Amino acid sequence: xxxxxxxxxxxxxxxxxxxxxxxxxxxxxxxxxxxxxxxxxxxxxxxxxxxxxxxxxxxxxxxxxxxxxxxxxxxxxxxxxxxxxxxxxxxxxxxxxxxxxxxxxx
Amino acid sequence: xxxxxxxxxxxxxxxxxxxxxxxxxxxxxxxxxxxxxxxxxxxxxxxxxxxxxxxxxxxxxxxxxxxxxxxxxxxxxxxxxxxxxxxxxxxxxxxxxxxxxxxxxxxxxxxxxxxxxxxxxxxxxxxxxxxxxxxxxxxxxxxxxxxxxxxxxxxxxxxxxxxxxxxxxxxxxxxxxxxxxxxxxxxxxxxxxxxxxxxxxxxxxxxxxxxxxxxxxxxxxxxxxxxxxxxxxxxxxxxxxxxxxxxxxxxxxxxxxxxxxxxxxxxxxxxxxxxxxxxxxxxxxxxxxxxxxxxxxxxxxxxxxxxxxxxxxxxxxxxxxxxxxxxxxxxxxxxxxxxxxxxxxxxxxxxxxxxxxxxxxxxxxxxxxxxxxxxxxxxxxxxxxxxxxxxxxxxxxxxxxxxxxxxxxxxxxxxxxxxxxxxxxxxxxxxxxxxxxxxxxxxxxxxxxxxxxxxxxxxxxxxxxxxxxxxxxxxxxxx
Numbered sequence: 070x071x072x073x074x075x076x077x078x079x080x081x082x083x084x085x086x087x088x089x090x091x092x093x094x095x096x097x098x099x100x101x102x103x104x105x106x107x108x109x110x111x112x113x114x115x116x117x118x119x120x121x122x123x124x125x126x127x128x129x130x131x132x133x134x135x136x137x138x139x140x141x142x143x144x145x146x147x148x149x150x151x152x153x154x155x156x157x158x159x160x161x162x163x164x165x166x167x168x169x170x171x172x173x174x175x
Numbered sequence: 176x177x178x179x180x181x182x183x184x185x186x187x188x189x190x191x192x193x194x195x196x197x198x199x200x201x202x203x204x205x206x207x208x209x210x211x212x213x214x215x216x217x218x219x220x221x222x223x224x225x226x227x228x229x230x231x232x233x234x235x236x237x238x239x240x241x242x243x244x245x246x247x248x249x250x251x252x253x254x255x256x257x258x259x260x261x262x263x264x265x266x267x268x269x270x271x272x273x274x275x276x277x278x279x280x281x282x283x284x285x286x287x288x289x290x291x292x293x294x295x296x297x298x299x300x301x302x303x304x305x306x307x308x309x310x311x312x313x314x315x316x317x318x319x320x321x322x323x324x325x326x327x328x329x330x331x332x333x334x335x336x337x338x339x340x341x342x343x344x345x346x347x348x349x350x351x352x353x354x355x356x357x358x359x360x361x362x363x364x365x366x367x368x369x370x371x372x373x374x375x376x377x378x379x380x381x382x383x384x385x386x387x388x389x390x391x392x393x394x395x396x397x398x399x400x401x402x403x404x405x406x407x408x409x410x411x412x413x414x415x416x417x418x419x420x421x422x423x424x425x426x427x428x429x430x431x432x433x434x435x436x437x438x439x440x441x442x443x444x445x446x447x448x449x450x451x452x453x454x455x456x457x458x459x460x461x462x463x464x465x466x467x468x469x470x471x472x473x474x475x476x477x478x479x480x481x482x483x484x485x486x487x488x489x490x491x492x493x494x495x496x497x498x499x500x501x502x503x504x505x506x507x508x509x510x511x512x513x514x515x516x517x518x519x520x521x522x523x524x525x526x527x528x529x530x531x532x533x534x535x536x537x538x539x540x541x542x543x544x545x546x547x548x549x550x551x552x553x554x555x556x557x558x559x560x561x562x563x564x565x566x567x568x569x570x571x572x573x574x575x576x577x578x579x580x581x582x583x584x585x586x587x588x589x590x591x592x593x594x595x596x597x598x599x600x601x602x603x604x605x606x607x608x609x610x611x612x613x614x615x616x617x618x619x620x621x622x623x624x625x626x627x628x629x630x631x632x633x634x635x636x637x638x639x640x641x642x643x644x645x646x647x648x649x650x651x652x653x654x
Contacts, residue, residue, distance in 0.1 A: 071415075073311070073416070073435065073436065074326075074330060075328060075329045077327060077329050077354050078233055078237075078327035078353060079227075079231050079232065079233065079327035080327070082230065098230055099229065099326075104326045104328055107328075108328065111312070111415055111416055111435075112311040112414075116309070116560060118559050119560065120560040121310065121311070121414060121416075122311045122413060123311050124416060126313070126314055126315055126596070127299060127300070127314070127315045127317065127595075128314065128315070128317070128319075128321040128322055129318065131299050131595050131596075131626075132557070132591075132596055133558070133627060134557060134592070
């Protein structure tokens, strides 16, 4: 799967795994979730309005175009959420189970 | 004579920890106060002097270039007063009531009372839509900079920078220096416009020289720079996003640049929602063609006790923001009967930055004319994929020539970005369709919460109270 973002600095960091749409994916310590997703995938979510895939826009918490879901149904803003080991992220609306949204954050 | 004011009892809330917010807080601390500093970021610095995460190792010179010393000074001064302020990182002000701000951090809600409020909310990119800008891989120019500065990433393997403004050249040069590939810089402004702005830009020769140095970096790296372009389309596919950019060059030829990412922006716009929620009066500003909160020379808004500073009220850059932040704090102190030195010098210095900022607007003008020319199928509202054609329809068929009415009918501006990235271009589309001046379209009213909140709000949120919630938690509160 092609990536969008390209790492050009700080490449010596330790890496860890998180799960993206059921597939183990490598991230680096200090990555935002958005960077972890877009250095391994070219998009990170479906537009709810039928115009295709999205990859975020502003990277500063203003546009809300990088919302993704955890497998548990929690909504995360990928650009301001640190990636942490063991996260399981769903980027495809079709993979979000019926009734998963919205659910309380634990 | 009134009794000497009880300085320490004065409750001041500073919103923002960028250049303006930090300098405002510092002036308050120097006067013996302990301000609350509310920061949406995890660390101080704001967007321009944003700090990299723990464990990253790039130097200040690498991160901030010619501004390294300023960034280091701001970070150092913030650290030095850290114990003298009530710092609230990772905290959003989502509403402002009379003499109190409503904040949320994670799922914890709180109301913080103030005697004086200094809002230093910063700016975001000013955007003009272009067909295809909804494809994955189009980012704001500011976002492209955040990716590099804060995360050590380029937004693509081959990036096109498009739009206009100082950030266009700054981000392009930063990408080049970091070893990223910039496939082209496509500026909608012309070299002649830059030349005409020179007298004003000479108000701050050192900054002008830095700008020219950026151009040299791009030239030396062989990055194609085209001026006077008209964006035609960002090509791509709904599944895999951006594959290229097409523009019309100044000589009317069409240029196609293959790429996998586009950084787009037309200078900056002030984040004014909090000033709006605080009840501040706004005026239409001819120079920027935007509605801005009314302030006096020192940053006093029309509401007693509410002060506005930095790019969040007038886009004049980080150096000006440091001064405006301090000046606003001095105004707040003065209004409370605490006189401090230094305001006159700050006002004089700000005058130069105001002239320089006017020069930048002249050199890199907002291309209002593009809005009228957008094809009907162009998405204006990225949040909900609403097209220019739909917005024009509600103007034409429903007589919605006022911004809030057009929003109600079309939903442009009603999505989760709350109009940040569509309202200004949307207003231009409305004005062009209705054949009225932009000012007559008005402005979208600020709505609380200014960003979607992670949960339903209890009827009253009291200080220090964490609202327990069950069931519906991720409900949106966009209007």
